Amino acid sequence: MAFDAVLNMSPSGVAIITLSGELDASVADKFRSEIQKAADQGARRLVLMVKDLVYMASAGLRVLIFAKQKMGSQVDLYVVEPQEAIREVITMTGFAQSVIMMDEYNAAEIESV
Numbered sequence: 802m803a804f805d806a807v808l809n810m811s812p813s814g815v816a817i818i819t820l821s822g823e824l825d826a827s828v829a830d831k832f833r834s835e836i837q838k839a840a841d842q843g844a845r846r847l848v849l850m851v852k853d854l855v856y857m858a859s860a861g862l863r864v865l866i867f868a869k870q871k872m873g874s875q876v877d878l879y880v881v882e883p884q885e886a887i888r889e890v891i892t893m894t895g896f897a898q899s900v901i902m903m904d905e906y907n908a909a910e911i912e913s914v
Contacts, residue, residue, distance in 0.1 A: 816844035822853070844876060
């Protein structure tokens with residue numbers, strides 16, 4: 802399954818990146834590029850919509866770590882609708898303590914100032 806990463810910025814400064822397919826080393830730069838664009842636009846929150854992400858290799862996890870470092874500790878990172886395999890990768894590595902995992906998008910929580 803081909804990987805895709807699409808960035809959308811909300812008027813309130815929330816960067817939403819929708820990920821789909823398989824995130825491995827061969828496509829990690831595309832994901833990193835979308836993170837960079839979000840940072841360049843001054844995102845105050847980063848939301849990763851991962852419902853259609855079926856696989857994430859260690860290269861994808863490294864980009865998540867890059868995102869957290871690039872955006873800074875003041876920017877919350879949300880992982881929304883992870884499939885069990887993605888949730889396991891994030892949890893087993895301990896990175897779940899650095900992100901907010903949600904079973905569904907909660908605009909009231911995420912978009913609030």
